[in-house]
Amino acid sequence: MSGHQDQDHGHADSHEGPIKTPKQLAWAVFFAFVVPIFVIVLLANYVTADTKPAAGSVGLEEQAIAARIQPVGSIELKDASSAGALKTGEQVFQAQCAACHGTGAMGAPKLGDAAAWAPRIKTGLEALLNSALKGKNAMSPQGGGEHSDVEIARAVVYMANNAGAKFEEPKAPAPAASAAN
Numbered sequence: 001m002s003g004h005q006d007q008d009h010g011h012a013d014s015h016e017g018p019i020k021t022p023k024q025l026a027w028a029v030f031f032a033f034v035v036p037i038f039v040i041v042l043l044a045n046y047v048t049a050d051t052k053p054a055a056g057s058v059g060l061e062e063q064a065i066a067a068r069i070q071p072v073g074s075i076e077l078k079d080a081s082s083a084g085a086l087k088t089g090e091q092v093f094q095a096q097c098a099a100c101h102g103t104g105a106m107g108a109p110k111l112g113d114a115a116a117w118a119p120r121i122k123t124g125l126e127a128l129l130n131s132a133l134k135g136k137n138a139m140s141p142q143g144g145g146e147h148s149d150v151e152i153a154r155a156v157v158y159m160a161n162n163a164g165a166k167f168e169e170p171k172a173p174a175p176a177a178s179a180a181n
Helices: 002-013 022-051 062-069 089-101 114-122 125-134 149-162
Strands: none
Touching (some): 089 149, 114 125
8 A cells, every 4th residue: 555655646746846835936926027028128228239329439429419419501701811812813714604604604605705795894894793793694693602702803804804895903902900000
């Protein structure tokens, strides 16, 4: 009979699990919830790590912040007297005006075409310069552009004189008087 009890007892051992006490059960339940949550948090961090700036990155440096919030446009004041020598009328013509006035594009009078320039020359240098600085028809305003107003005036005189006008080339403006007299 004792052999039979050993068989029952052996049979009962096969149904027992690794958890033998309530304390072990509490720990098993705790880790059954904590471990998957921990794994999910680690995976989420791994997946989103590419979009986060790395430690020591330049994401929050003052220059980076300033670049992100800078205005769309800016104003740049030019001082013709400190910019060096003024360009000649021919230099400005080649750089700015030749695209249209060299080819006659969009109805622009060609350089040296006396017939096309004659009615314009009759209006005078001031009228021509006003058209150049403020724009006229398809020509965009040149005032405040790449060249100073004096340089644009020199280009106008260059083009008009090539068509028969006798305008005098504008001189460089006198330097501003210093405030400490």
